[in-house]
Amino acid sequence: MTEALQTHYKINPASNETGYKSYEAGSFKFTRDEYFVSIVWPKGAHTMAADGFMRAMMRTVAWGFFYGTLSYDPVFGTTNHYGIVDMFAGTYHPVFKENGRDHLEKFKAEDLLELFRDLVDDWTNEGYDPFAAPGEDDAGQPWGRKNGNNADAVTRIRVTANRMVGLPGDAEIRTDANGFPQNRMFADVSSDQPLVEAEPGFEDEVAAFNLYDYLSRSDVTWNPSVCSVVKESLFCPTSEEFILPVEHGNDRCEWFVQLSDEITWEVKDKNTGKPRSRIVMRAGDVACMPADIRHQGYSPKRSMLLVWENASPRIPDMIQSGEAPVVAVQF
Amino acid sequence: MSEYKTVFGGLNDFTPGGVDAIDDNPKNYVFSNVFDVASRSAPYERVAVGKNLEYVIEVLRAEGQSPWYACAHDEFALCMDGEVEIHLVKPDDADVLVDPDSEGAVVLDEVPDGRKMGRIVLRRGHQALLPGGAAYRFEAGAPAVILTQTIQGPATVERWAEICQSESRPAA
Ligand SMILES: [Fe+2]
Numbered sequence: 001m002t003e004a005l006q007t008h009y010k011i012n013p014a015s016n017e018t019g020y021k022s023y024e025a026g027s028f029k030f031t032r033d034e035y036f037v038s039i040v041w042p043k044g045a046h047t048m049a050a051d052g053f054m055r056a057m058m059r060t061v062a063w064g065f066f067y068g069t070l071s072y073d074p075v076f077g078t079t080n081h082y083g084i085v086d087m088f089a090g091t092y093h094p095v096f097k098e099n100g101r102d103h104l105e106k107f108k109a110e111d112l113l114e115l116f117r118d119l120v121d122d123w124t125n126e127g128y129d130p131f132a133a134p135g136e137d138d139a140g141q142p143w144g145r146k147n148g149n150n151a152d153a154v155t156r157i158r159v160t161a162n163r164m165v166g167l168p169g170d171a172e173i174r175t176d177a178n179g180f181p182q183n184r185m186f187a188d189v190s191s192d193q194p195l196v197e198a199e200p201g202f203e204d205e206v207a208a209f210n211l212y213d214y215l216s217r218s219d220v221t222w223n224p225s226v227c228s229v230v231k232e233s234l235f236c237p238t239s240e241e242f243i244l245p246v247e248h249g250n251d252r253c254e255w256f257v258q259l260s261d262e263i264t265w266e267v268k269d270k271n272t273g274k275p276r277s278r279i280v281m282r283a284g285d286v287a288c289m290p291a292d293i294r295h296q297g298y299s300p301k302r303s304m305l306l307v308w309e310n311a312s313p314r315i316p317d318m319i320q321s322g323e324a325p326v327v328a329v330q331f
Numbered sequence: 332m333s334e335y336k337t338v339f340g341g342l343n344d345f346t347p348g349g350v351d352a353i354d355d356n357p358k359n360y361v362f363s364n365v366f367d368v369a370s371r372s373a374p375y376e377r378v379a380v381g382k383n384l385e386y387v388i389e390v391l392r393a394e395g396q397s398p399w400y401a402c403a404h405d406e407f408a409l410c411m412d413g414e415v416e417i418h419l420v421k422p423d424d425a426d427v428l429v430d431p432d433s434e435g436a437v438v439l440d441e442v443p444d445g446r447k448m449g450r451i452v453l454r455r456g457h458q459a460l461l462p463g464g465a466a467y468r469f470e471a472g473a474p475a476v477i478l479t480q481t482i483q484g485p486a487t488v489e490r491w492a493e494i495c496q497s498e499s500r501p502a503a
Contacts, residue, residue, distance in 0.1 A: 007339035164460050185335040195452035205462040206449035212456025228407045233386035235480050255381045260339050269373050276355040280348030283340030284365040288382045310383040329361045
């Protein structure tokens with residue numbers, strides 16, 4: 001393990017054969033071909049299919065490394081230390097670890113993000129949308145040689161409401177008119193709006209919106225976006241379809257409220273990846289993901305999931321020191 | 332091609348999943364169901380179904396008129412079933428009614444004196460702001476379900492052992 005911050009970043013010119021650029025960050029090297037992404041580090045190499053890699057990398061960039069660990073698969077991933085980020089291979093895989101084949105390097109988060117943004121832009125071909133579920137009509141295909149870009153898709157800004165969606169000056173509600181039609185799997189969701197009668201002078205504070213309609217019009221999957229805020233308590237509802245592109249190993253407790261339909265979660269030990277539980281969540285179900293696991297969700301139909309985060313920057317240290325619990329509630 | 336049907340569930344229509352523990356304690360997941368909790372609650376009990384340090388998510392069975400509440404900070408109410416009316420008042424002496432540094436909703440003994448702020452009617456999927464420093468009351472003609480985003484306060488009820496799954500339950 002190298003504790004010093006890596007400073008080497010390099011973007012190599014497009015390959016004559018595939019048309020894709022290749023990337024270097026610290027001693028990690030990333031290349032892609034028509035089907036696969038290859039990641040090489042001093043003590044090993046790893047291959048992933050381009051579709052899964054691009055969906056995971058898209059979330060990494062959109063979420064700014066999110067909370068805790070994003071495992072692209074059992075071998076490769078990142079851990080957010082908020083300002084500093086680890087990139088690792090095999091660190092959370094017992095066999096890589098036992099055989100000394102694991103590798104971890106530290107980066108300044110914003111510098112690594114900048115490189116990854118370029119990678120996502122270059123490795124996304126025309127028509128391919130890494131935010132889409134593969135069954136959607138406009139999902140496109142990640143395969144083949146370099147062929148154009150899809151900047152509109154990969155540079156979407158993740159919505160973050162300051163107080164609540166729909167308030168004056170805050171994140172806007174979604175409508176047909178502003179370019180957010182309902183998803184094909186949510187065509188039956190009512191778009192009726194709440195009745196809001198504000199007395200003069202209270203128009204900015206007497207407010208409500210149709211959250212389910214808002215989610216039915218989300219054009220991305222697995223992209224929790226802040227919709228309402230109570231101090232550090234963030235409601236981050238999201239629309240889910242197909243597979244969460246990463247195994248998420250949070251550094252804090254994370255709660256789920258299944259607002260519609262059904263998601264199955266596979267839960268594994270955070271450090272070893274050994275299976276712990278399989279959780280089926282149906283409409284109205286509430287569950288907490290403890291701070292010592294990684295989880296990956298499977299949503300057969302597009303569903304609405306309320307992800308609830310406590311964004312307090314003190315929590316990872318509080319969990320390390322035992323001040324905050326690994327399991328949210330003991331009963 | 333048949334049309335997709337979105338399942339939201341409701342007070343009289345819920346089918347919980349569950350935790351199938353392979354090598355685990357199912358209690359670690361604090362697994363409950365909003366509609367199950369509301370179906371077994373008294374009207375306007377604020378039952379915590381989620382807790383992350385001081386922050387909570389509460390479930391309320393809305394039925395008839397609630398007491399008046401006041402809260403120093405913003406809260407949010409999401410209607411998950413039925414129809415709920417919210418009345419908002421700006422108390423004349425908000426800081427006397429509720430300590431501005433306090434957390435969580437406080438039940439008021441009587442109707443607060445103040446200016447009417449407005450009225451909101453929520454149906455399923457609608458979410459309202461309950462602005463900090465305001466007082467509010469819920470009303471529902473038929474049983475409905477509210478989910479709150481707030482901070483644990485004197486009105487929050489905790490009964491985890493009664494509402495949460497404690498045995499492994501492979502979901503069909
Ligand atoms: Fe997560």
